Amino acid sequence: MVELVENEVFMAFATYAAIVTLKMMLMGPLTVYFRIARGSFTNEEDVAGKSDAEKKKLLRSHQDVERVQRCHHNDLENIIPFFFIGLLYSLTGPELSIALLHFRAFTACRIFHTIAYIGALPQPSRGLSYIFGMLVTISMAYRVLSTILFL
């Protein structure tokens, strides 16, 4: 096993990064579920073999499908920077307890964000989990840049 993986901070990063990545991936099947449950498709070939009237009905957008897609897209916009910055951050040798705090806070924020988005919970629940998750990533980026700035 490569040396990196014996580093506890890196192991913690790998664990939480895998969890949030799996969470993000889950939005794909969830979109498919809503497409089928709500009868809302976008590709002609996905409704092949139906009558023309049925096709027209099925090839329509549905607000539930669009909501899951917006949630998925927000994940892409936030979990990807977390992975990039978190990976670099893990290599700067932070204290384990502080690193764990960052990884756990971000993971909790994004899981709560998904619940708030899909469940359409009243604001500012979704907004706060979005902002707080972003602040965690910015805090790690600050350490990366202040530790290994090389322009």
Added chain:
Amino acid sequence: MVELVENEVFMAFATYAAIVTLKMMLMGPLTVYFRIARGSFTNEEDVAGKSDAEKKKLLRSHQDVERVQRCHHNDLENIIPFFFIGLLYSLTGPELSIALLHFRAFTACRIFHTIAYIGALPQPSRGLSYIFGMLVTISMAYRVLSTILFL
């Protein structure tokens, strides 16, 4: 050269990751090609210098452009998790033959997925390549979490 790159599993990961990333990047120029070929733009400044009637005609969406964009977006949703999970997986010291099986299967799935999407092949060709590619990533995530879980 850094030690990591002397590891055969990591070299294999880097090779296949670079290939699928280049494939994903190709969707950008392909979108531009369809925009020009089909005369479908979104930004006012992209149709500057045309008459008002022509502008109105050019600033319209076209189903071929949207199809490439959906394919590109599906790549983002699937190739990014593959990269994240695959990178961590490569560091857990898997057997080379099993790792190669994962990387090759995923790469084949995503190349086939693009052909099925752009060519509008009958389902379930696109659906199966989507699901199978996702299962490969989940299988790698399982190994990451079972090997280096550190919560």
Added chain:
Amino acid sequence: MVELVENEVFMAFATYAAIVTLKMMLMGPLTVYFRIARGSFTNEEDVAGKSDAEKKKLLRSHQDVERVQRCHHNDLENIIPFFFIGLLYSLTGPELSIALLHFRAFTACRIFHTIAYIGALPQPSRGLSYIFGMLVTISMAYRVLSTILFL
């Protein structure tokens, strides 16, 4: 601190990768700013407590919000491949001066791309910064594949 981070090429990559990732993240708050400034929302819960007439007015798309979102999406499509390929590239042991040239050129392209997109500068300013940034990533991918090809 892990050995990787004592490598100057890797430090340079980490620095520029953190900068472009932060730039990409900034598009999120910028979208929120335009949503509030232009009064353009998509989620029912974001306009709770308003009258029905006001809700209908606020739940509309606005071209300025959509422009920032397209810019953000273009970042995802280009900065993510840069990170993936750049990370692998940094591990192939390139010369520092050549690596810096790649990282600086890409960063400059994407900052200029954002200015050209948000400011709606006349083409081909945006187009050229898009193409040039992509060529930088392709140049790094070429080195990755020619150095550590392992199929």
